[in-house]
Amino acid sequence: MFDFDMLGLSPALNDALSRNGFKEPTPIQNQAIPLALEGHDVLGLAQTGTGKTLAFGLPLIDRLLQSPGKPAPKTVKALILAPTRELVNQIAESLKQLTDGTRIRVSTVVGGQSINRQINFLSRGTDILVATPGRLIDLMERRAVDLSSASYLVLDEADQMLDLGFIHALRKIAPALGTPRQTMLFSATMPKQMEELSAAYLTNPRKVQVSPPGKAADKITQSVHFLEKPAKPRKLREILSMDTDALTLVFARTKHGAEKLMKGLVADGFNAASIHGNKSQGQRDRAIKAFRDGTINVLVATDVAARGIDIPGVAYVVNYDLPEVPDNYVHRIGRTARAGREGEAIALCAPDEADLLRQIQRLMKIDIPVASGEAPEELTSGGGQGRRGGPSRRRGGGGGGKPGGFNKGAGGGAAKPGQARRRRPRRRAA
Template sequence: MVDFNSFKLSKCIQDALVDIGHVKPTPIQEKSIPALLEGRDLLGIAQTGTGKTAAFSLPMIEKFISNEVKLMPNHCRAIILAPTRELVTQINESILSFSKKGNVRSTVIMGGVSSAPQVIALNEGVDIVVATPGRFIDLMEQGFIKLSQVETFVLDEADMMLDMGFYEGVIDIASKLPNLHQTVLFSATMPKEIETLANQILNKPVKVEVAAQSSTVDKIEQSVYFTLAENKNYLLLSLLEDKTKSRIIIFCKAKYAVSEVVELLARSDVSVGEIHSNLTQGQRNKAIEDFTSGAIRVLVATDIASRGIDINDVDLVINYNMPEDATYYVHRIGRTARAGREGVALSLCSEKDLPFLRNVQKLIGKNISQVLDHPFHHDYPLSKPKAKKRYKGRRRR
């Protein structure tokens, strides 16, 4: 059995891992950490919840503890870019827990909050910068972040970052790094754009993959409820009557839908919070804190949270709408069944959702089981009706 001791990490790291209950590495950690400790570049294909943060952060923390460097002002030794503020915050929290017994400093750089404290932290020099790409590029262009001492460059959830339009920004950052540095790229999917990016910024990388691309976790019980659009709210409220589900995330594909669902649940005395891009970072953090602590039972979110929330013990994920981009279905339901646990994912499907449901089933390579015995069921043809062949009469001679 492989355990963290087999990586021969510093005692302070091993003690920190014991303190937080990390004993056996996940498959992505088992495959990635040895290569990264050797200084290799790495291309990792893995979904959220597989332990990627420890996979890329433990080797850099080990390197920084065993080889201290005096940093010049506004310099750092590692850059970790992630697409959302929530994910950046959670990556930094993990790094703090892994490095709490070693002399390694990290800081968060992200939009939605004042940049002044971030600039002050950078002025002193910091080992690890965990950042969203937009704010990082902004501060870099203003001269508050300098790259000449960077040893490690990490892109987490790279496919989502490119979807957000940061391809050129990532290339620009990579072009300014020292010739000798390590690059790590993690992505949940492998579209052509990621392949192109990997070829540009990685040097003879080790490739690790722990699950088939776009697969869903086996321990998630998935089902779909067909209903008329006007009955979705009634169906949702009936599902929430199951009090055994104490921590629930509901995903909507638009901000206005989040507000409508939150208002519906609040009127029905369901404790609820929300996350979407119109909220300040403070409001989003408060919603996550309340949800994590159990102060609220339900969190309603847009896809901004589908890869940015890492909360244990989420009992149930409900797709109020099917996502237009099928890959987001995988990320949404991946909020449950974290770290080997079991979970449940339900999808509410009206006529408008049917083409998106078909795309999801094509992507994951299986049909999602239908629940028929509920009071708001409505029959829909799940497969596209075949076009009727036009009869061509036999030509008379």
């Protein structure tokens, strides 16, 4: 392990790190930064919330500070691609903290914002451009940006870019960049297609991995409630009523479902907002800012936000609907227990979601502890993979569920808004 000030970074960058409270690197930073500073292509595998932005951002900024001259009009020195608008904004915000007071200019281009405004500021050139692939393609087709002088490429959350179908956009963008260039690819998982992507765009990459794919952060306490689907709204309100001051992120499967759920919570007196694909960028930005500031304390989201929210204060993640892709469960719960804090992830599992839970447990090689309700037979008779310490212990008033379904009494009684509420004690992971 080393301290940041032992890396030989530029004085301006060391000052920025000190000013923002960074003292020593995280494991992924510890491994990736020296390799990147030496100019190697880097393939980094790490779960969300482990500090990947600094892992590629620090060496990138350091090398740009050593490169003389301002970018020419419309040109870019370094390109960072990310799959969602929220993640683009998060990356840019982190980099701007480090480049404050330097000549390095960080710009963003995402959909949902004025393309004419983006054309205008790109006309002056930028050192680091953080972009979503779709909007960048639009700007390239309008000849508003010239990537031929970009000598650095970063693909962040590359596995999600593949999931969202951005591989075709990447095939258009990558050939437009300058050569030779340094390429860094960071991902939370390593599916087969990711190996093909690495082979296509990285040259003799150094691979760094700090946790196995599918592993959640150690400080996340997980639990699952088994219940019938109609009992979910009541159970969610019960959970939210136990700690009304905490920041809670609730995940729904669809845009319509997220909006309906949010409106129902607001009608019941909860301070909630939502973000999903039907919201404008301005609406999404305002909701995230209000959540970050604590103006609202319940944010209902679809997976568009699973890797785009970096708010250390998120205490709880509730999977109201289980994701259809097991990896997304890991990304969702990675929104809590950030920056060394503890967090709690709570899943609500209806009978038709039992197979989704089984896939999640197989990926994570654990049995998620049961908080209430009765686990279905497929999960208790060998359905869970790689159990830790034997069968999951049951929490709460589960009771015996009837065959083929879950205990309908597992929903519990919700405290009414305004009623005295108790704070739920922290529990340690089983």
